[in-house]
Amino acid sequence: MVFFFFTCGEHTFTSRLKGYEDVTVQCMNCGNVSAHVFKRWQWFTLCFVPIIPFSFKPYHEVGCHICRFFQDIKYRPDVEANHGQIPMNGYGAQHPAGAAAAAAPPEQHQYK
Template identity: 45%
Template sequence: MAFIFVCGTQDFSSRLKGYENVRVNCSNCHNHSLVAIKRRNFFTFCYIPIFPLSYHEELSCTICNARSKISMEQLDQIANQHSMQPMGGGGPVHPAQGYYGK
């Protein structure tokens, strides 16, 4: 009798609550498509998540899949800039250099 056990890691990502409406320009593909996500990486045994390996916030591009870590303070700054723009003509928010990259 042979038993096969599969171990590995699994990425669980979802939109960050409270930042669903924040979208900024991607420095990689230059589209207005960066969204804030929370990313959790789990150790899995037979495809069942057992314990978390890492947990952090990221900006993720929905088009080119470029991702980078970002702090909650930086996300708050971007959200405040985004909410201060006038409706219908303010243009996209460009986060300062160093917020994201490859």
């Protein structure tokens, strides 16, 4: 006996924005240099299979993994302005304050 469940929902794909993989910027919410640039794309799902994208273009957001704060990249002109101009390689590794903050558990959750 086979049952069919038609379950509607949504699925959000999140990945690092291409070209920004090595970019680490300051979080405007908690102040830590721990935010990365993400591409977020929401899809309508049927039976857990993504069928239709909610938007034609993915959102580009700056997200902080410490306080879970996300904001649209259009509010961060500094991120796009700095992109490709400041060498960020090795910066995170030589940043003990940032490493300690990254190891700390998130104390607050903030969802948009």
